[in-house]
Amino acid sequence: MSGRFLESTAMGFARAITRAMESERIARQRGLLQRLDPRVRVVGLLSLILAATLTRKIGVVAALFGVAVLLAILSRVSLLLLLRRVWLVVLAFTGVIALPAIFITPGTVMARTGALQVTEQGLRTATLLVLRVETAVSLCSLLVLCTPWAMVLQSLRALRLPREAVAMLAMTYRYVFLLVETASQMFESRRSRRVGILPGAEQRRMAARTAGVLLSKTVETSNEVYLAMQSRGFRGEVETLSSLHMTMWDYIGLLLFLLAGAFAAWIGR
Amino acid sequence: MFELREVFFDYDGVPALQGLSLDIAKGERVALLGANGSGKSTLLRLLDGLYPAAKGAVLFEGAPLTAEHLQDDSFTLPFRRRVALVFQNPDVQLFNPTVWDEVAFAPLQLRWPKEQVVARVDETLRLMGISALRERPPYRLSGGEKKRVALASVLVLDPEVLLLDEPTATLDPRSQSQVIDLIQEWKGSSRTVITATHQLEIVEDIADRIIVMEEGRVAADGATGQILGDRELLLRANLVHAHRHSHGDVTHSHPHVHSHGKHEH
Numbered sequence: 001m002s003g004r005f006l007e008s009t010a011m012g013f014a015r016a017i018t019r020a021m022e023s024e025r026i027a028r029q030r031g032l033l034q035r036l037d038p039r040v041r042v043v044g045l046l047s048l049i050l051a052a053t054l055t056r057k058i059g060v061v062a063a064l065f066g067v068a069v070l071l072a073i074l075s076r077v078s079l080l081l082l083l084r085r086v087w088l089v090v091l092a093f094t095g096v097i098a099l100p101a102i103f104i105t106p107g108t109v110m111a112r113t114g115a116l117q118v119t120e121q122g123l124r125t126a127t128l129l130v131l132r133v134e135t136a137v138s139l140c141s142l143l144v145l146c147t148p149w150a151m152v153l154q155s156l157r158a159l160r161l162p163r164e165a166v167a168m169l170a171m172t173y174r175y176v177f178l179l180v181e182t183a184s185q186m187f188e189s190r191r192s193r194r195v196g197i198l199p200g201a202e203q204r205r206m207a208a209r210t211a212g213v214l215l216s217k218t219v220e221t222s223n224e225v226y227l228a229m230q231s232r233g234f235r236g237e238v239e240t241l242s243s244l245h246m247t248m249w250d251y252i253g254l255l256l257f258l259l260a261g262a263f264a265a266w267i268g269r
Numbered sequence: 270m271f272e273l274r275e276v277f278f279d280y281d282g283v284p285a286l287q288g289l290s291l292d293i294a295k296g297e298r299v300a301l302l303g304a305n306g307s308g309k310s311t312l313l314r315l316l317d318g319l320y321p322a323a324k325g326a327v328l329f330e331g332a333p334l335t336a337e338h339l340q341d342d343s344f345t346l347p348f349r350r351r352v353a354l355v356f357q358n359p360d361v362q363l364f365n366p367t368v369w370d371e372v373a374f375a376p377l378q379l380r381w382p383k384e385q386v387v388a389r390v391d392e393t394l395r396l397m398g399i400s401a402l403r404e405r406p407p408y409r410l411s412g413g414e415k416k417r418v419a420l421a422s423v424l425v426l427d428p429e430v431l432l433l434d435e436p437t438a439t440l441d442p443r444s445q446s447q448v449i450d451l452i453q454e455w456k457g458s459s460r461t462v463i464t465a466t467h468q469l470e471i472v473e474d475i476a477d478r479i480i481v482m483e484e485g486r487v488a489a490d491g492a493t494g495q496i497l498g499d500r501e502l503l504l505r506a507n508l509v510h511a512h513r514h515s516h517g518d519v520t521h522s523h524p525h526v527h528s529h530g531k532h533e534h
């Protein structure tokens with residue numbers, strides 16, 4: 001693993017986080033999902049994700065993908081944005097994993113090129129895998145795009161997720177920004193003092209040292225944060241203020257989500 | 270209010286405080302002056318009950334700030350409401366998803382009633398001029414805004430003792446001036462303000478008493494005017510440095526203080 005690779009990874013991570021910040025703007029728009037109680041969004045979209053992962057029929061997963069697209073349109077989430085951020089990325093990553101299945105799964109041969117043969121079962125398996133991941137990630141992205149992070153956390157807490165788990169999630173999200181910033185500064189500082197290209201072994205040593213320094217900074221920061229929490233009265237349990245209220249439309253939305261999820265899982269079994 | 274008797278503290282064998290003794294009375298505005306590593310931040314943490322003294326005693330209104338005592342809610346809850354620390358690095362203090370949650374964190378941990386929390390947080394945001402930031406996540410704030418939110422996150426409790434660790438460090442001149450104005454507003458109130466800094470130029474504005482620290486000990490303790498007038502002491506404590514420069518053909522050196530707003534010779 002070269003230093004350049006790590007560097008570009010950190011930069012890519014920083015870009016992803018910048019995009020995450022932009023998504024807060026989408027969360028404030030007045031679309032279908034944004035109008036629903038965040039708990040309904042969490043439970044509803046999770047039930048559709050569960051259905052997509054349980055079903056074995058391509059048609060059913062495709063229908064769930066259609067639901068995700070419809071929800072995106074009704075929630076004013078740009079399809080172009082989903083295409084760039086989700087669909088193409090998932091296709092590239094899952095495609096690499098799914099591609100061999102087309103050739104190595106035994107079954108009815110559809111086409112043959114030299115030693116390679118495409119089977120109907122292989123094609124079906126690969127399509128199901130890609131479509132399933134595309135659907136699940138699209139639904140998950142809709143949840144994140146249409147819900148401010150603070151509300152996602154509040155919903156998870158309202159859904160009885162342990163306080164400690166929610167607090168850990170909140171802190172991870174908060175401090176990953178700080179660490180990325182630190183990592184970027186470290187890479188920049190190193191680049192500013194470097195002349196020419198270093199040999200691979202030296203790059204690896206540098207990458208390992210950078211990782212070590214980042215780790216010790218993480219430990220130091222976590223100790224400081226703990227002290228800052230203690231200083232403001234934290235005694236092991238985070239007290240929060242819940243301000244969520246369910247309306248009739250929220251209950252109707254929840255019911256529709258659950259029915260859709262259960263129906264898809266049942267017919268796709 | 271605070272009494273320290275022969276206090277020792279170390280970080281894994283590296284001494285930070287070495288036999289420190291001092292008293293701080295209610296309503297005093299004290300500046301802890303000292304170069305980096307002189308023990309200022311450590312002292313603030315001991316005063317806030319975050320670190321226990323390795324040897325010696327730290328007392329708050331006669332009560333010892335020991336680990337055992339701080340585990341007792343009947344002591345800790347009022348103590349945390351009355352004594353607040355603003356950390357040097359606001360990033361470690363801002364760990365909530367939004368500014369509003371950040372300011373509400375302390376009152377919620379101290380189990381204030383919901384209505385009181387909401388009213389007090391809104392009022393604090395308004396007083397600090399940061400109402401517009403209420404829904405913003407802390408990582409999207411500028412350095413000055415982060416510092417104001419960090420201050421708001423403890424001022425919401427209306428504490429009697431404020432411990433400020435380098436409150437103006439890394440701030441641009443305008444943000445520095447805003448923070449100093451805020452501290453100056455507390456002059457004459459019953460609030461005790463203890464500020465750790467190595468910025469001499471702000472001390473006159475924020476303190477009536479200076480404690481100079483050197484290698485974990487009190488090197489000097491006196492009125493602001495008296496300490497700032499002792500250039501030898503400041504030079505020894507690394508708070509000023511000899512500066513060589515030229516006026517035409519004449520080159521000379523003298524103690525020198527750096528400042529954004531002033532440049533003193």
